[in-house]
Amino acid sequence: MKDSVYTQLTEYITGNQNKFYRLAYSYLNNKEAALDAVQNAVCKALENYPSLRNPDYLKTWFYRVLVNECLAYRKKYRRELPLEEEFIKEDFYYQKEFDAGYELYDKVNKLPDKYKTVILLHYYEDMTLKEIADITGINLSTVKTRLYAGIRQLQKSLKGELI
Template sequence: MKVLGESVYAQLTEYITGSQNSFYRLAYSYLGNREAALDAVQNSVCKALENYQSIRNPEFLKTWFYRVLANECIAYRKKYQRDLPLEEKLVQKDFYYQKEFEAGLNLYEKVNRLPDKFKTIIILHYYEDMTLKEISEITNVNLNTVKTRLYAGIKKLQKAMKGEELL
């Protein structure tokens, strides 16, 4: 039993060191602030390393950690929501511009304005390339509910992109 625990710990540390950019990207999409995102990732890593014994099946290490990270981001935002400054966009006047970039940035801004229950699913599915089953495990929500929220979130985004509805 002890050998299994050491194996899980080794797998967890390897996974954490190899996926830091993905973790930061997810945390930043939740929090919109560099320092807050780094804090949330750091807190998630600490919690994961302290509680690795609760991993029942090493196959689900990824979903387990993403659940820890998503919960940490939500908790961080609830705790410090008023104190999180929005980062100013640093845009150079002579940067390369294509009209398509504007649409992508606009969509990302609209995704970030969605309620958490839609935003989490859309970010994990489209930005982190996770399956709906993995998202169900991460969010601890029924698979059919994940599907419903994904499609409802997409509809909200479509309306928002057409200017029909404010999120």
Template sequence: MKTQTAKASLVDCITDRKEDFYRLAYSYVKNQEDALDIVQESIKKALASVDSVRNPDTVKSWFYKILVRTAIDFLRKQKKLKVMDEQTIEFLSSGKEDTYHDTDLYEALEELPHPYKTIIILRFFEDLKLEEIAEITGENLSTVKTRLYRGLKLMRIHLTKEDLS
């Protein structure tokens, strides 16, 4: 009975927050197909281990934890060198350069180590509370606060350097 409740809570959570989960995955990989793969893999992992959920009320943070870890694992696997042929390089270099708003902010975010980046994304882009972030990352609340403020400080330093350049 408890497993059915947890499974129903998981399905409801995924259905209600699918855009949030996609956006979080996309913030890691910057690629639509890879983000969808990460969400799909996370759902697969969650459904396989839904029996381990003791309290159906914690399904949201439990799934966020799975999603973040799956995204980080994906990035680790993708660090391998990718080789392109000359035609692909010419095609990509001949295009018009895109212009984006707030690129310096996103670049500063990309420069952060994963622990800082994860906390900042969950706090400001996913609008989660610090307690929820602590549960998702498996860290103490004080560690989450420290990493949040340290990450923001590192981003500020990066942005200040760009302003001086």
């Protein structure tokens, strides 16, 4: 059974590299740091896959590893990593369709981590609130509260620009 979990994990990782990088980049705002975080998360997942009790939760489990790795990276270096705007369009993960939503995406990235995590996972990674609760290890009602509080902050931020 463990060999099938390993196979599922490797297929999942190789099939979703762009999503993982995009999430890590949204936390770290630096190409190299995001690549390091994803690489570290993949290594940790491959080393610890036997601890995954239920293969049905592979996605949730891996995202938890990745989010924790991004937060640990930021905590370790305790500094703001500059956004490399000149590299965004040169980056091989860049997708042209994100241009229209870049301003909103930028505002989401400026939110406090507790709101940013929930909004990124829900709207950009298409995860359910239950999955987000499992990934972050917080109560489902807290996830809902943070989602709506983050949305309110975004609305205030956007209204400030329109005036």
